[in-house]
Amino acid sequence: MxxxxxxxxxxxxxxxxxxxxxxxxxxxxxxxxxxxxxxxxxxxxxxxxxxxxxxxxxxxxxxxxxxxxxxxxxxxxxxxxxxxxxxxxxxxxxxxxxxxxxxxxxxxxxxxxxxxxxxxxxxxxTELIHKEAYFLLPDLQTVFDRFHTSPMYDDTSLVLHRIYLAMSDSLVNDSDIKNNLKTVRCRIDHCSGLELLDTTTLQDSWKNQFQKAQNDERKDELIFILLTICKAKSYWYQIRPSDHWNYSHDVFRDQLLLEIxxxxxxxxxxxxxxxxxxxxxxxxxx
Known part of the structure; x- marks a missing residue:
């Protein structure tokens, strides 16, 4: 179920x-x-x-x-x-x-x-916050790149790193995280370099660590942390087909979902x- x-x-x-x-x-x-x-x-x-x-x-x-x-x-x-x-x-x-x-x-x-x-x-x-977060893992970039109709995000071809940065921008004003900060700390305190005093320090430290990441393994760790605490559903539903698509956006996402x-x-x-x-x-x- x-x-x-x-x-x-x-x-x-x-x-x-x-x-x-x-x-x-x-x-x-x-x-x-x-x-x-x-x-x-x-x-x-x-x-x-x-x-x-x-x-x-x-x-x-x-x-x-x-x-x-x-x-x-x-x-x-x-x-x-x-x-x-x-x-x-x-x-x-x-x-x-x-x-x-x-x-x-x-x-x-x-x-x-x-x-x-x-x-x-x-x-x-789910280890990630929503099922939809599993539609946004970095491993899936090649799936999006090869899909028969180019997925779009914010009016340009979908690049997942742009979604991660948009997610990180939302951390500071996320009321759910603010109200459940103790829960958030317990989930992600194993990740070095993050400051968990409040949503401002969380956002700033995540961005700083992501920018300084020296390899894909470290970036992946930070992305998984982000997808564990930042609501993913709205970002998934912002992914849309190009103007050449002749059917509804829901049909597009359903087909993309099957590829995922x-x-x-x-x-x-x-x-x-x-x-x-x-x-x-x-x-x-x-």
Whole structure:
């Protein structure tokens, strides 16, 4: 179960409409990320609304199963939920971990998946702040460059580093970060050179470190830090097709999303990229 819009399905609930959930853009993205070597018993993904909806659906399914196991076809050990990290933590009742932030800190270490801990999780939290942040990783620049219609950002061809700089400019006025500064510190205090007194020092020190970075590894570290705390959705939706595109912007982004999913499907289970690691774990339950 994953986050994703379900408004159209909610209007006319039926078995046919629920079947469409796995074909909707968010679920379709995760389906496209399934590794190319996984050929049988592939996982199915279903949009379930926002983070609260996904978690509520997950626990409701388990509760229904427990209430009448003899009439249930559910295999609880094969049911997973994946939700966005967000800035605000979400309390979780009747689970091994008390909230989403506790899951996050157990599941990741210094922006990378903790393989040893990952096997015990049925609720996965994205390491980056939103799913959309995974559409903006530096590894994807070649995907954008090769896409059949040139993606545009701010009226010029998309260069991801320009988005990172725009994100960093927004840090100082980000009210969510201001109101959750302690949470932010706990997530990123492993990154050397950052000052976390307030959003002004955070912004200035991030920009300074990014400008001084001597290699791509250091730049990547700083980009991952940024995408862990800075809201990514609005930047993804600012990516648009060129004027030669004849269809809607939503259709353009949906097609681009499938290319991004295809990119992840070809990656090794890299603790740095997170999504391939998630599928490596899922495969154990196939």
């Amino acid at each position: 994953c986050e994703g819009d379900i408004q159209e399905i909610a209007k006319i609930p039926s078995p046919q409409s629920y079947r469409k959930m796995e074909k909707m853009p968010d679920a379709n993205f995760y389906s496209k990320c399934v590794p190319i070597w996984w050929r049988q018993y592939r996982p199915q993904f279903f949009n379930c609304g926002d983070r609260n909806d996904v978690l509520a659906t997950y626990f409701t399914l388990l509760s229904l199963h427990d209430s009448d196991r003899s009439n249930s076809y559910l295999s609880p050990e094969k049911v997973f939920a994946i939700v966005d990290l967000d800035i605000q933590s979400k309390q979780i009742d009747n689970y091994t971990f008390s909230d989403t932030e506790a899951i996050y800190h157990d599941l990741y270490f210094q922006s990378k998946v903790n393989r040893e801990n990952s096997v015990k999780h049925r609720i996965w939290i 999913g295809s990119f992840y499907s070809k990656q090794d289970a890299d603790v740095r990229l997170h999504i391939p690691c998630f599928f490596n774990l899922l495969y154990r339950f196939a």
